[in-house]
Amino acid sequence: MADTPIPAPPEPAVTRLSLYLRHLEELRADGVVTISSTRIGSAVGCSAAQVRKDLGYFGQFGRRGVGYPVEDLAASLRHILGTHRLWPTALVGVGNLGSALLAYEGFKRRGFMISCAFDNDPQKIGRVINSVLIRDVAEFSSAVCERGIRLGIIAVGARTAQTVVDMMIRAGIEGILNFAPTQVRVPDTVVLYAEDLAIRLEQITYHLMRRGAAETSSSP
Amino acid sequence: MADTPIPAPPEPAVTRLSLYLRHLEELRADGVVTISSTRIGSAVGCSAAQVRKDLGYFGQFGRRGVGYPVEDLAASLRHILGTHRLWPTALVGVGNLGSALLAYEGFKRRGFMISCAFDNDPQKIGRVINSVLIRDVAEFSSAVCERGIRLGIIAVGARTAQTVVDMMIRAGIEGILNFAPTQVRVPDTVVLYAEDLAIRLEQITYHLMRRGAAETSSSP
Structure with missing residues (x-):
């Protein structure tokens, strides 16, 4: 028999999980061991009830009167969000924004590694930015399949975005972030x-x- | 006597106003004159009831059985969000991300104009990107006051972000977007x-x- 299906939490609850996780990681760096829903809520700007409700979609965490264990809850949230593992990611478009994303500390810290980057500008192809070789966009499909990449980031102009999306989908990309x-x-x-x-x-x-x-x- | 205070809508409702406005502008470009809450909702991924509730925080728009007039509602939303006017904005940090933000079409189209940019790198100061002169960050306060700028964007590294925030606040910046x-x-x-x-x-x-x-x- 299959597991009982879990009710789908609303999208804003998923966004808040990311905010809770960020706060828990700060607490952990400060050596805090347990935390209440009230304090998590006040750090991210919502009520204690909202925190408990959001976490309730995903399981039973913490104990009444004791609070949530910071490290365990952070580990659980990383599993829920999928960021307990490393996600190799493909970037298309290496202009200023693409170059900034290649260097963005906030991705690397969260388990997102842009492991290949593509452009159609011959001046850019062959260059290396932050240890990533810029490839010809014509190689997208083979490079992505070879590495089993499931995530794509689009940093091209408005006019070519749909073409890049279609190319990503043909290559088997399952999740796309469009800038x-x-x-x-x-x-x-x-x-x-x-x-x-x-x-x-x-x-x-x-x-x-x-x-x-x-x-x-x-x-007056 | 002062006006009756308007109840503050929740933050997600404000985010949805931006999404509604984007959809209305697309409809307007397509020549659509009126639109139902059901269709607005389905375009942005929420219910018709949610659309009506969100708009209800700000006034009485549209007529029962007729729908919302696309152009008027868009104009009202721009007034509510403040984007009916142009907001000169100051950028601090002109690395890759800052350069990308200077060129980002999505700001200009929304009425946000980065009208001055600052860095502390002598190699960057004096250069012009997208018609904006990069100034020494030491000139921030005088340049911002002179132009009556109220918005600031931070595109520096994590370690200097708080210093830049403090500087912005001393210079009278009222709204900050931190990257x-x-x-x-x-x-x-x-x-x-x-x-x-x-x-x-x-x-x-x-x-x-x-x-x-x-x-x-x-x-199985």
Whole structure:
């Protein structure tokens, strides 16, 4: 008999797992051994109830009145998120953004290693950035299959993004992170996320606008 | 008498406003005049009820049985998010990531214009990237005050991020987007968001892990 299927947690809960994990890793570096849901929540900006509910989707962690063991909970979250292992990742597009992603400390620290990179610019092909050889994009499929790479990052311009997505899918890539500022289409079998760097700025200006409105309405 | 205070919508609702706006702008480009909450929701991956609830925080839009007027709703969302106007923005750190941000089409299209950029590397100071002169970081305060800049983007390494944050706050910057892969502290008077580029990759691997588990448990 198959295992009872686990109910799918909502997407924001998955994002919060990443935030909880970051906080747990900081606590661990500071030598903290146990932590309460209240303190995890206040560190990431949500309620203790939310923390308990989110973790509840994935199992029974911690003990009432004692709290969560920092190291065990961090290890569990890494298993849930898949970052207990190393994910070799393929990058397409080695302009400024692609070069920055090749050097980004935040990936390496999380178990994501850009192990091959591709461009179609003859000036870039053959160069080495952060120990990664830039290959001709025509070699994408063979290089990715050879290394069993399942993750792809797109750092090309908006106009070529869909072509690159289609190429990645043909090569067997299962998860794609798209930095090109355009919407792309994938079949249901592929996990796609887009990183729209302007969204965070909009959240900031939203708060500045509200604050401005509050100051105006409270002035005499 | 002051206006009745507007209840603060939850943060995820604000993020969804950005997604709604992106979809509305695509519809407008396609010549669509009105749209239902169901169709907006299905485009951004949430329910019609969620769309109506999110928009309800900000006013009364659209008419029952008719839907939302695409252009008017887009204009309203831009006003709410503050992107109906241009936000001159200061960038600190012009390495690969900073250079990529200077060229990022997704900012310019949204009304964010990086109008001055700073570094402490003499090799970079004085260069011009995308029509922006790279200045000595020592000139930050005067350059920012002169231009009335309220937004700052941090694209330096993890170790210098807090120093740059402190400098920005002293210069009167009110909103900060931090790309350095480290946590920084700001007073309550400053709006801070961090862009952790690894979080989206973790969401992808989370789904790949779940899929792998589902395939294993359903195999004979």
